[in-house]
Amino acid sequence: MADSPIAVEHHNPALKHHFANMEQQREASSLGMWLFLATEIMFFGGMFCAYLIYRYWYFPDFAAASKSLDITLGAVNTAVLICSSLTVVMAVRAAQLGKRQEQVVYLALTLVLGLAFLGIKGVEWTSKFKEHHIPGPTFNFEGSVPGHPDQPVDQHHAQLFFSLYFAMTGMHALHMIIGVGIFSYLLYHAWKGKYTPEYHTPLENSGLYWHFVDIVWIYLFPLLYLIDRKK
Amino acid sequence: MSEPIVSTKTNIAVWLTLLVLTGVTAGVAFVDLGPLNTIVALVIATFKALLVVLIFMHVKYTSxxxxxxxxxxxxxxxxxxxxxxxxxxxxxxxx
CATH class of the missing domain: 1.20.5 (Single alpha-helices involved in coiled-coils or other helix-helix interfaces)
Structure with missing residues (x-):
């Protein structure tokens, strides 16, 4: 590498030979990560689109089904994710400033919060399972349409709501599980002191991923839990 | 230009705003605004998403x-x- 005409910067071992310098390498990987996130936006976008159409068509039944979700657990989980986003930015900042110990602490906190989210989600899903709100042959949703006590909820429409609920929160949870895996890897390497102010691209890009998953939940919470809570 | 280092103060301020707005979203859902309920919820969610994208994801600072x-x-x-x-x-x- 020493005789390469483009290796002008000091020889950081993390600099790959096809980049002119660390700055260019960092920007290229950041752009790549954003392109990946663009595909993720379209992936979740399809589910959001299906959800919005059916919500528009079967609004009263969707509102009734939405009311059976635990709003407290949903709000707590939103707060947990927002806190984990803060610990992620603080971990990235610690890496930028070269503080290894802080980095490790914030990454560990992120992992704890991520697992807490998944735990709460597990509690919610368990109660849905016990209430027979899982779509399938044993599905049963008792209750009436909000504002119309004499009008029972259409079972098919309620089932559609829960299909979308499990598909969307399920895909979100899968992203969280992958995120926990990625952050365990980061924690190990941060512990080893791999991420320095010059090179911490994995930390930065994983942070972008984590924030994206947070944003998906920021939309899922009001759309799924808060359809019609007025009465 | 090198990458941005966002101050702890800014990060904490964004974090607090996001938490408060989560409370507002949950609270305002119980108030009867007619069809505006959905719109208010989505506007708040979009504002939160913007904060995360611009500050936490550094899009505001990127060159x-x-x-x-x-x-x-x-x-x-x-x-x-x-x-x-x-x-x-x-x-x-x-x-």
């Missing part, structure tokens, strides 16, 4: 214009998907 192009075009195509689909399904006479 890389291509990143901004990717973000804007991703949102544009998402809105195209949602907008055109809903323009169809919400205006059908037979349901």
């Amino acid at each position: 890389e214009k291509l990143v901004k192009v990717v973000v804007i075009s991703a949102v544009f195509f998402l809105l195209l998907l949602l907008g055109l689909s809903l323009a169809d399904y919400t205006t059908r006479l037979l349901m």
